[in-house]
Structure formats: C-alpha cells, structure tokens
Amino acid sequence: MNTKYIDLIDQSFHFPQEEFTLEDKNLFFHGVDLMQVVAEYGAPLKFTYLPKISDNILRAKDWFANAFKKHNYKGKYNYCYCTKSSHFKHVLDEALKNDIHIETSSAFDIDIVQNLKKEGKITNDTYVLSNGFKRDKYIGNIANLINSGHHNCIPIIDNYEEIDLLSQNIDGKFKVGIRIASEEEPKFEFYTSRLGIGYKNIVPFYKNQIQNNEKVELKMLHFFINTGIRDNAYYWNELTKCLKVYTALKKICPTLDSLNIGGGFPIKNSLAFDFDYAYMVEEIVNQIKTVCDEEEVKVPNIFTEFGSFTVGESGGAIYQVLYQKQQNDREKWNMINSSFITTLPDTWAINKRFIMLPVNRWYDNYERVLLGGLTCDSDDYYNSEQHVNAIYLPKFNKEKPLYIGFFNTGAYQETIGGFGGLQHCLIPAPKHILIQRDDNGNLRTEIFAEQQKSEDLLHILGYTNLRQDINTTNQKQGIEETLPINSQQ
Incomplete structure (x- = not known):
C-alpha cells in the first residue's frame, strides 16, 4: 500500500x-x-x-516586454516595489539591483527613500509614487523630497484637499497622479473603495483643481482593486471603466501619459497553484491598447506596484x-x-x-x-x-x-x-x-x-530594574543567558 x-x-x-x-x-x-x-x-x-526577489522582478519585466512586442505597444513599462509589503533593508537592496522604482504609503517611507538616495541605491530619476491618505508629516516629507530635486516623485492624489496642501509646501511646479476609487466586488461590505476619487468625479476634479493650476502637472491615473489581478468578469469590467476614464481625461489633459494598474499578482499558496501570469499581462496590455486605439488617444506608459509578488515567495x-x-x-x-x-x-x-x-x-x-x-x-x-x-x-x-x-x-x-x-x-x-x-x-x-530574549521583552514592558536584577542574579550564579523558548533540534 x-x-x-x-x-x-x-x-x-x-x-x-x-x-x-x-x-x-x-x-x-x-x-x-x-x-x-x-x-x-x-x-x-x-x-x-533573497535571490527569489530578483527572480520575480525579472519574470514580470519579461512578461510585459513580450506583451509589448506582441501587441506593438509603444509605451514604456516601469516596475515599482510596494514597500509596505516589507520595508527591510535587505529586501530593498535586493529589489533595487533590478532597475526598479518605489511606491510609498506613509511619511516614514520617505525617510527610507532619503536613506536609499544617500547610499546611491536610487537617484532623482527613480520614480517615487506616494500613495495613501496624506497628513502633515507625509505632505512635508514629500515636499522636502521634491524641493531637493527629486523630479520623479509623484504624489498620488487620494482626496480633494491634497492639491492645496502640496501646493503650500512645494516650492515650484510638481507632478501628480490621481487614484481612482474603484467599485468593490459585490461580496464586500461596502460598494466603493475609501481610497481615491470616484470614477464620475475624476474629470470634474481635474478641471476644478488642476487644469488651470500652473504649479500642478497631471501625469498619471492610478487603478487598483482589493481582489488583485484575477481573470474574472469583475476585474475586466473595472479595468474597462478605468480605461474609459483615462481616455476621457487624456483628451483634455495632454500631460497625462501614464496608467498605474497597481499590484495584486497572486503568489503560490499551494502545490496545486495555477495562474497564467503571461496570459494576464498580454490581455491587460491588449485591452489598454484596444480601448486607446478606439478612442484615438496615445497609449499610456504602464506602471505596476507589485509588493507581495516581489517579496512573498x-x-x-x-x-x-x-x-x-x-x-x-x-x-x-x-x-x-x-x-x-x-x-x-x-x-x-x-x-x-x-x-x-x-x-x-x-x-x-x-x-x-x-x-x-x-x-x-x-x-x-x-x-x-x-x-x-x-x-x-x-x-x-x-x-x-x-x-x-x-x-x-x-x-x-x-x-x-x-x-x-x-x-x-x-x-x-x-x-x-x-x-x-x-x-x-x-x-x-x-x-x-537573533531570537528575542526575556530581557528584551521586559525592557519594552518597563521592567528595567527587574531586567537588571535577573542579569545580576544570573551572573552571580554563573548562569548563561537563556531563551524563553529554547531552540530544539
């Protein structure tokens, strides 16, 4: 048997x-x-x-390069790493070996970007796409980055106040993107994402706050849905709605030249995992080109923000x-x-x-x-x-x-x-x-x-004196430091 x-x-x-x-x-x-x-x-x-990080980045780049060639797509592809998936230095160092860009989510992310710039890991030509709901510290850090000469920092507008807040802090002209508030899958407890600006409000928002604003240049439309990139009717329907907004906006905004389709590639969670990445990329590129050709607008540069796909495996x-x-x-x-x-x-x-x-x-x-x-x-x-x-x-x-x-x-x-x-x-x-x-x-x-020690946890909890007493007692008794849960082989 x-x-x-x-x-x-x-x-x-x-x-x-x-x-x-x-x-x-x-x-x-x-x-x-x-x-x-x-x-x-x-x-x-x-x-x-660590080598798996570079491997997945190069795989994705190949998929898009092949799809661009197959469909005679004239735009450029830019791979961004979504830092919130893992902020660790060893992860960023490995990912940045592959000529990629960065997507940030909070104020402290910008501090990491500044550190990477000092080390020469990224330059002013590296795209830094700043997503998320932006409050004072985040706004200030983005402004400092742009004011220092980082011309490819593009804050992605998440709410109606952010244009004014950025304008007050940034010295000269700056680029922005707009995030679409996508409609969620029917099984969700809410209908529309809390992130971004609704489909029907994108064009009016552009006309009211950006079109005649000499400081602001719209470069990007950002699209992402919580379920990620899946071969189902819901994903293709939302992508189509996004492309309709893009083409409508492109016709009145000559500076708009990029579409960010976000992240959401699944990663292997079973030995039976089966996902045709190459097909999905080809179909996404094909649909973008088809809609743009039908509307007689130039195809956009495509950005992705793969996080889990980059580092998860x-x-x-x-x-x-x-x-x-x-x-x-x-x-x-x-x-x-x-x-x-x-x-x-x-x-x-x-x-x-x-x-x-x-x-x-x-x-x-x-x-x-x-x-x-x-x-x-x-x-x-x-x-x-x-x-x-x-x-x-x-x-x-x-x-x-x-x-x-x-x-x-x-x-x-x-x-x-x-x-x-x-x-x-x-x-x-x-x-x-x-x-x-x-x-x-x-x-x-x-x-x-190393594995955490008991004194590390006691220190965080405020038991500083107890920690010292334990160490003193152990030294007097000749006891070596031990781990709370011993490694067993």
Missing part, C-alpha cells in the same frame, strides 16, 4: 516542482538543504531567500513539532515550538494559507492532524491546507523529531506581527536568517536577527 508521505504528495500533485525538491529524503527549497539550515541555526526560525518559517495531544477519538493536535498568531499573523487575522510541507521524514507513514501554537489562545492554530481542509504529516514519533516548513510567507508577516516588539503571550520572535548566493552561485547565510 502507498502509505508514505511521499506517496501522498506524488498522488496529489506534480512533484518535484521548481522550488521544491527532495534530496536524501529531505526537502530542499531553491536548492537550499533545509535540514542543514535547521542543524546550523535551530528551530523555530524564519528565513529570507522569498520567505519561509520552520518549526519543530514538540508534542502530540490526542484530544478525542478523531483529533490529534501537533504542537509546534512557536505561535501562529505571532509568527504568521496572516493565518490568524485574514485566514491566509501558505504552502506547508514537512522538512524531513517524507518516507514515513502519514496521519491527519491539526497544528497548534504555544499560546493559551484558542485561535492559535492552523487547520487547513491544500488537502481539502485537512493537514497530513508524517506520523508523530517522539524519538524522531519532525520539522515542518511554511513557505512564501515573505510579505507583511513581520510588520503585522510588530517585528522586534511584544508578541501575544510574550512568545519570542524566532531567529531570522538571510540566504544569498554569491557570484559563483554558492549559498551563504547570515543571521539577520
């Missing part, structure tokens, strides 16, 4: 896959021996495989199954040595699903289980995977440690979880390592952050 975990995977999916292979009975991720990583760094741990987390609890005749709980609420908050907050696979013991028999975290919260669990609302893993054996990996977790987890801060039930943030390849393709790893 086919009762081994490897049999289950072979029967259910095409395997191996581009990023997942099996060598010496253990799981490799992009050629990285994950059991070797565990042996060196312990678990729980998080990792970022670079990240992963590895845990050890510590213990199995048989709670009733049917339910077995495998307890991991960390917490889903704290380390993968998307699984708890928005029911996000990631690829989950064992790192070792693929040739052992398997069983159906639930996965539980260490906190005393009933919501700290992960109970759904690609096998139709069930998780199958090699059978628990306390004599044979089992390690499991969650993959494509690189977007949003650290910022949602409050990296470096307090976590639910004071579960410490795990060790985080960076995985890179040198010019010869050889792997090299480095520790980005």
Whole structure:
C-alpha cells in the first residue's frame, strides 16, 4: 500500500516542482538543504531567500516586454516595489539591483527613500509614487523630497484637499497622479473603495483643481482593486471603466501619459497553484491598447506596484513539532515550538494559507492532524491546507523529531506581527536568517536577527530594574543567558 508521505504528495500533485525538491529524503527549497539550515541555526526560525526577489522582478519585466512586442505597444513599462509589503533593508537592496522604482504609503517611507538616495541605491530619476491618505508629516516629507530635486516623485492624489496642501509646501511646479476609487466586488461590505476619487468625479476634479493650476502637472491615473489581478468578469469590467476614464481625461489633459494598474499578482499558496501570469499581462496590455486605439488617444506608459509578488515567495518559517495531544477519538493536535498568531499573523487575522510541507521524514507513514501554537489562545492554530481542509504529516514519533516548513510567507508577516516588539503571550520572535548566493552561485547565510530574549521583552514592558536584577542574579550564579523558548533540534 502507498502509505508514505511521499506517496501522498506524488498522488496529489506534480512533484518535484521548481522550488521544491527532495534530496536524501529531505526537502530542499531553491536548492537550499533545509535540514542543514535547521542543524546550523535551530528551530523555530524564519528565513529570507533573497535571490527569489530578483527572480520575480525579472519574470514580470519579461512578461510585459513580450506583451509589448506582441501587441506593438509603444509605451514604456516601469516596475515599482510596494514597500509596505516589507520595508527591510535587505529586501530593498535586493529589489533595487533590478532597475526598479518605489511606491510609498506613509511619511516614514520617505525617510527610507532619503536613506536609499544617500547610499546611491536610487537617484532623482527613480520614480517615487506616494500613495495613501496624506497628513502633515507625509505632505512635508514629500515636499522636502521634491524641493531637493527629486523630479520623479509623484504624489498620488487620494482626496480633494491634497492639491492645496502640496501646493503650500512645494516650492515650484510638481507632478501628480490621481487614484481612482474603484467599485468593490459585490461580496464586500461596502460598494466603493475609501481610497481615491470616484470614477464620475475624476474629470470634474481635474478641471476644478488642476487644469488651470500652473504649479500642478497631471501625469498619471492610478487603478487598483482589493481582489488583485484575477481573470474574472469583475476585474475586466473595472479595468474597462478605468480605461474609459483615462481616455476621457487624456483628451483634455495632454500631460497625462501614464496608467498605474497597481499590484495584486497572486503568489503560490499551494502545490496545486495555477495562474497564467503571461496570459494576464498580454490581455491587460491588449485591452489598454484596444480601448486607446478606439478612442484615438496615445497609449499610456504602464506602471505596476507589485509588493507581495516581489517579496512573498522569498520567505519561509520552520518549526519543530514538540508534542502530540490526542484530544478525542478523531483529533490529534501537533504542537509546534512557536505561535501562529505571532509568527504568521496572516493565518490568524485574514485566514491566509501558505504552502506547508514537512522538512524531513517524507518516507514515513502519514496521519491527519491539526497544528497548534504555544499560546493559551484558542485561535492559535492552523487547520487547513491544500488537502481539502485537512493537514497530513508524517506520523508523530517522539524519538524522531519532525520539522515542518511554511513557505512564501515573505510579505507583511513581520510588520503585522510588530517585528522586534511584544508578541501575544510574550512568545519570542524566532531567529531570522538571510540566504544569498554569491557570484559563483554558492549559498551563504547570515543571521539577520537573533531570537528575542526575556530581557528584551521586559525592557519594552518597563521592567528595567527587574531586567537588571535577573542579569545580576544570573551572573552571580554563573548562569548563561537563556531563551524563553529554547531552540530544539
């Protein structure tokens, strides 16, 4: 009988896959021996495989280049990285190797931009598209960037006051974009996005506040829907409405030359994932060109703002199954040595699903289980995977440690979880390592952050004296510093 975990995977999916292979009975991720990583760094741990960031950027650029060639599209394509997906320096440094641009969401994003400029990572020619609802600090930082000579900083207007606020702070002429407040999918609890300006109000807004304003030049129309880029009637309908607004605006605004279609490319969340990126890009480019030709206006330059697509598939987390609890005749709980609420908050907050696979013991028999975290919260669990609302893993054996990996977790987890801060039930943030390849393709790893220590958490909570007392006591007794949750191998 086919009762081994490897049999289950072979029967259910095409395997191996581009990023997942099996060598010496253990799981490799992009050629990285994950059991070797565990042996060196312990678990729980998080990792970022940096080459995947560049790989996805180059893939997207190729898709658009091929689509432009196929449809004889005369505009230019600009790839922007949506920094809110992950603000970490190692992510930006890797992404900026690929001649890309930046999309910002808040005042502090501009501080990051200024830092990158000082390091020579970006220049005044780099597009900085500033989205979001803008208050004093954000307005001021955008103005400082433009006043310092960054001519390609384009604030995307989100509400009717922003033109006046920017004009008061920016010394000379400046460029702007306008964000469309798209209509949401019918299943949403509201009809229209809170972001941007409604379809029917775009042209009147331009005529009232921009057309005769000598300081302001409209360059871009921004379009994005919450569901992201999907091959369904809702997406194509919203894109068509956007293009009608663009062509109407272009006819009265000669300076308008760019259409930002936002982000929203899905990332792989199952071994059965199937999304035809190249087809979607070709069809988007084709529809833009078709509508513009029909309306006899010049096709726009196309901008995208891919965030999760850029960084999501670079990240992963590895845990050890510590213990199995048989709670009733049917339910077995495998307890991991960390917490889903704290380390993968998307699984708890928005029911996000990631690829989950064992790192070792693929040739052992398997069983159906639930996965539980260490906190005393009933919501700290992960109970759904690609096998139709069930998780199958090699059978628990306390004599044979089992390690499991969650993959494509690189977007949003650290910022949602409050990296470096307090976590639910004071579960410490795990060790985080960076995985890179040198010019010869050889792997090299480095520790980005150690696992949090108890004194780190006590300091944040204000127990400064207690922290000092603990350290003093430990020194007197000759006790080495320990982690609240010891790494177990």
